[in-house]
Amino acid sequence: MSNPPALGLRDFIAALPREGRWLLATVAIQLLGRGMTLPFTIIYLHEVRGFDLGLAGSLMGLIAIVGLVVTGPAGTLIDKYGARPVILGGLVCAIAGDIVLAFADTPILAAAALGLLGVQAGVSWPAANALVATVVEGELRQRYYGVNFALINLGIGVGGVIGGLFIDVSRPETFTYAFLGNAATFVLPALVLLGPLRHVHGRAARPAVDAPDATSSYAKILRRPEVMWLVAIGILLSTLGYGQIESGFPAYSRQIAEVSTRVVGFAFVVNCAVIVLAQFWVMNRVSGRRRTRVLVATAGIWGVAWVVFGSTGLVPGSVAAIVGVIAFQGLFFALGETLMQSVFPALTNDMAPDHLRGRYNAINSASFQTGAIIGPVLAGFLLEHGQSTVFIALMVVGCVGIVAASMRLERRITPAVNGLRPPLIPESAQANA
Structure with a gap:
């Protein structure tokens, strides 16, 4: 590599x-x-x-x-x-x-x-x-x-x-x-x-009719094991991440951690700032590494973030709760987002044959939209019924699920799709070949 x-x-x-x-x-x-x-x-x-x-x-x-x-x-x-x-x-x-x-x-x-x-x-x-x-x-x-x-x-x-x-x-x-x-x-x-x-039309030439994957329906694509694992990861990432940003996070922050709306708003600002400032640092460090391992790192960071966030409910309305809310959204969660978005779209498009990129990206998008629907419903139901501890526990368990699915995906894709590049051959070696 x-x-x-x-x-x-x-x-x-x-x-x-x-x-x-x-x-x-x-x-x-x-x-x-x-x-x-x-x-x-x-x-x-x-x-x-x-x-x-x-x-x-x-x-x-x-x-x-x-x-x-x-x-x-x-x-x-x-x-x-x-x-x-x-x-x-x-x-x-x-x-x-x-x-x-x-x-x-x-x-x-x-x-x-x-x-x-x-x-x-x-x-x-x-x-x-x-x-x-x-x-x-x-x-x-x-x-x-x-x-x-x-x-x-x-x-x-x-x-x-x-x-x-x-x-x-x-x-x-x-x-x-x-x-x-x-x-x-x-x-x-x-x-x-x-x-x-x-x-620039963004349309790839179609292969010959008798070529592999010349025509593929959504059903055929989804029967591929690597695609199914990718979908599972996408749904989990969205359910635990974007599905909670405008639902579970503000609701838990206000009702359980008992911080002000100003704190919640400031946490969002810090989130955006960290993503913008950290992107090149992250981008240079994940290049050439296994994308599935980067997703594992995302899950690990988010798991810690949810534990920190959940602990704010033990000290509601305190300075510690304020720090925990901002740390969750602005530091841990933002860093995990930056890692994930650096590799997940590239993983999808390197996995897809050129002439099927539209369908593969649509499947990717649908998995995230599904999580964005599941997340608020799950958070609303649990928090409304006083199950804040169960809510945090499910978020942590979901992070473990991302790790497991990412490792299963790693065994189904080629090193090139996973972001690894072949080692450079020294010029002297090329000359002697």
């Missing part, structure tokens, strides 16, 4: 192909609007539009539900027509959804708007990952996914700060401006895809 040389930001950008630089340039701006609106959407529906809280919560759930429904068809369309037109379709839906939501004064209009945003959420992940895989190759691809994740968090973090300073319930028009601003942020990536990247 050979470890690639460490790269700084300038070296990384210089090494990217022109198309990769254009794609990366739009990421933070696109997520800036999401950061401005996502934390405040349910507040907008409830306090500005006057929908009761139960209805507002159900409407918010439409984003995940619609996203899960459209992911499968999106993967098929990516493989057939290319990732670029699918991304453009999603961007059009997002622009329309935000414009409608800015003026939605009835539940039907709000549902239509959030459904359109769900379409974009469902197609963007598999299509974007598939498009990146067609323009960035080799070791640079894994690094790209890591930097992309850091920029996503930078955009969301900065957008959240802007939204928090700008949006005011006593001035309903600020919500309208925020949603229209979010719509505007989707225009830039659309212009890039229609202009500088109009030649």
Whole structure:
């Protein structure tokens, strides 16, 4: 095995192909609007539009539900027509959804708007990952996914700060401006895809009809053991991670640890900051290493994080509880996220045949969306029934499950798919060969 040389930001950008630089340039701006609106959407529906809280919560759930429904068809369309037109379709839906939501004064209009945003959420992940895989190759691809994740968090973090300073319930028009601003942020990536990247379709040539895997349905792909283990890992990562960020974490922090909403908000800010600052350090250390072992490290860090977080319930309302909440979200969890996002998308795309990348990325996306649905339901049920200890214990057990599934996956994939590179052969040895 050979470890690639460490790269700084300038070296990384210089090494990217022109198309990769254009794609990366739009990421933070696109997520800036999401950061401005996502934390405040349910507040907008409830306090500005006057929908009761139960209805507002159900409407918010439409984003995940619609996203899960459209992911499968999106993967098929990516493989057939290319990732670029699918991304453009999603961007059009997002622009329309935000414009409608800015003026939605009835539940039907709000549902239509959030459904359109769900379409974009469902197609963007598999299509974007598939498009990146067609323009960035080799070791640079894994690094790209890591930097992309850091920029996503930078955009969301900065957008959240802007939204928090700008949006005011006593001035309903600020919500309208925020949603229209979010719509505007989707225009830039659309212009890039229609202009500088109009030649990049993101569609691989199909192999001969009699070639292995020339045609594969989702059922056939899912029967592959390595894919099933990948799906299991994705569901667990999302259930224990993203499925708890906006549900179990704030609920436990407020009800059990008894910290203020300001502490919860600050923990999110620290989370984004750690991800942005640590990404290159992490990226350079995981390059050339087994990706499954990096996922094991993620599970280990998250396991410790959940234990630390659970212990805050023993000292509610104290300084120790505040430190524990911030340490969970801002340090342990952020570091685990950074490790995971540095390797998981690359693992998926290196596993996938070129002409089936859309379907593989759709399966990956669906597994995370499934966990994002399971996580809040699980947290809500257990915490509502006073089972906070059981909740923390299940999170820790889930981390053990990630370790077991990652080791099973390691035995099913090749070293190259797992991120290992062949050793460099010295020039003297080549000359003597």
